[in-house]
Amino acid sequence: MSVTLLAARQARAVPALQAKGGIVVAGGTLAVADLNHGQGPGTLIIVDGLGLGRIEIKGRKVILGAMVTMAQIAHDRRLKFLHPVSQSIGGPAVRAMATIGGNLFAPAPYGDMAVALLALDAEVALHDGKALRKLPLENFLKQRGKYEKSLVVSVSFAMPEANSFRYVKAVRRKPVSASLVTIAAVLPRKAGKVKDARIAFGAMGPCALRARKSERALEGKALDASAIKEAADLAADGTAPADDAYATGWYRRQIAPIHLQRLLGA
């Protein structure tokens, strides 16, 4: 039952360690809890020395290193639009530890930052041991089991237009708790009409997912009551959220359209 910590010196070395059963401990808020409950592997891979804790903003492009914490985001004035998201995750201690990379792997109802990043159409950079690859976050999330043996290096996205990003997380206990349903939306507009809206849901399936039917219902329309109603009515379509200690799947399907309606109408 002995556990070894390995501090990785290069990103490319990590996947080989993962292939041997090691796991990356980033913030550790999920990984160490598993370890405490006897579900840990023998090797813990520490990637503190790889410089993955930086936030870079070049023009409109934002690059968040995988080890960037929720607290770092909350303290970065340039990322003000993401503050409601980082602020909705855990208490201050969790936020000081929880990382972006870990959030991409967090099982529902966790993964609120991933919801926001999905609405932002983010791209994930990961190292599979041979090369650094980039892929859309949506593809990554859909098959994230497959990428467990890769090192997530960073996540990047284009800064959304002013006031086009919206976020809501419904919870039972204020100020913070695990999600009943999380919604992030980017609603760009051209001449008053919605163009290429992106809406993402959290806690409505095993990982964050796009609400494509609702997005289509808004396309080319003004954000008026009837368009919003139409989009909201389609919100829970095709979703199968889980029952957990916070809510039943049934309840989540009932409230998702209401929260989407309010978010779009805000």
Add this chain to the structure above:
Amino acid sequence: MIEYRKDYFSDARTDGLTEVGVTRQRSDVLGHVTGKTQYYADRHFAGLLHLKMVRSPHHHARIKSIDVSRALKVPGVVRVLTAKDVPQNIYTILCLIQVEPNDEPVLAFDKVRFKGEQIVAVLAESEQAALAGVAKVKVVYEELPAVFDVEEALKPGAPLVNEYHGRNWFTYEGHHCRRVRFGNVDEGFAAADHVIEEMYQSSPIEHAPTETTGCIVVPDQNERYTCYSNTQALYFTLDNSALILNSPFHKLRLVGGTVGGGFGGKVDVITEPIAFLAAMLTRRPVKYEYSRAEEMQVSSPRAAERIYIKDGVAKDGRILARQVRLYVDAGAYSRHSPYGTTKAAAHMPGPYTIPNVWVDCHCVYTNRTPSSAMRGFGVTIGDFALEVQMDKLARLIGMDPMEFRILNAYRDGDMKAHQKEVDGAALVECVQAASDLANWPIAGRYRAMSSQKREG
């Protein structure tokens, strides 16, 4: 803000109170804020073994076989305990106050009756090793149909939960429930202007103390053992452990102390007898502490209840008859629920004087986590039901809910349904004072009423 209204009952008692109304600091608070307060786990013992439990994944199942051989091969695992190791393999929580039969094995052997029931204890050098050992114990089950609803459980043909009772209810002096009979409810209903029946129910409520349930048992000199526990019931624990272990009482020593939150959740004496046994058999200090998940799942919650209340009320506001059928979901085992059910019966029909009362309170076994004590158990849920019912009745006859309560409130000298004379009642005055604070006007007639005598 606390306000002391010493004008009430000033003729009936002297104002000699020296502590009530005075702010005093807690005697232990300096320890709390400096981290010096010692909780049971704030101790170090060389050679401490950790105990982790193999628990039932099923709500109701027959145990076909238990194989511990692979667990014993896990590095760090020192030994395991099964039912065979327990001298008297039955919990005896209330037998010393004559609440019997004992109905819960310490370690399950033939059957499991709720999800999370303990079957095999694994002792190891570290928590990780103990958990690894738990994962290697192989128990073969044959699943049985389970029942989760109190009324379903009472129907003929329901799965039998607890063979120690032979039926899915606790028997009170030969009766299938705890009963109260006073006057004649049929006559009361016949004389009433309105009769309504409503149903109320609640879910189990977990205490969720911040410190989970646990204890450490340490072998002392002369075959004696000391148990450091966060139990709320030190002497219960001593008695029960001695009975289960077939041990003279003087061999066991219990050290209590500051409890990190209990609320009634730490009176069930579940961990200590097993930890004592483990320390005796290994001659090493043993710690048995619930994980957070165990605390939430297997420590007993407040019982779920279902309550039917049927009332007959006269137009002038007097309640003429109240019939109550109350079901306490004890879960798979008694623990403190038979006692809580008796409290529920004694609490009906609430703090009101009603001439005709009929109460049946059932303590029912289901395949849910055994329920037990929690702050005012047996009465709190009943109070919720009764007071919602009072509001409904007031609305039904178009009366102010405060005045309706004052009118029906019991007064000194009234006879309660369970044949105890009321003494020291203060409900009339409490409702009057609450109305004042809430700026809720009440009519002069009700303002003039008193708990000390019934108006003519």
Add this chain to the structure above:
Amino acid sequence: MTKVPVQFTLNGREQNEFVDSGSTLLAALRDKLGLYGTKAGCHQGTCGACTVIIDGSPQLSCLTLAERCAGKSVTTLEGLTGNGALHPLQQAFMEGFAAQCGFCTPGMILAAKSLLDRNPSPSRDDVIDAISGNICRCTGYDPIINAILTAAEQLRGARKSA
């Protein structure tokens, strides 16, 4: 179990320890160093009783690997009374009935301290956010929030008169 050396600052003093590889800071503090002021209520990050301050920010010692504290500065409740006098937070918790069973108190006080260290004039909402990861099952949050606000006021007063 492999032992690894860790050097860190604990409550202002240099500390050199051998810890079990893969063990948590919580285990190191309690089981190795006998600092029982740090409590464990869940081992999964949900209760906040194990909160300590690492390099100025509140963190959960139950989820922190001891080895990763190398070179860092850790403050536990024991570190608040270093010079014998009570910290204003301790005083305010004591006087304001902000501790009933006391099990959440160490984590609460440290979560509050890391707030006041960064923000000497917090609003009520700031205080609520600061302790949002700490569960108290006994006292009720109002006395705790009030005690933290009282302590903040006292600290400001002390700073002004200094």
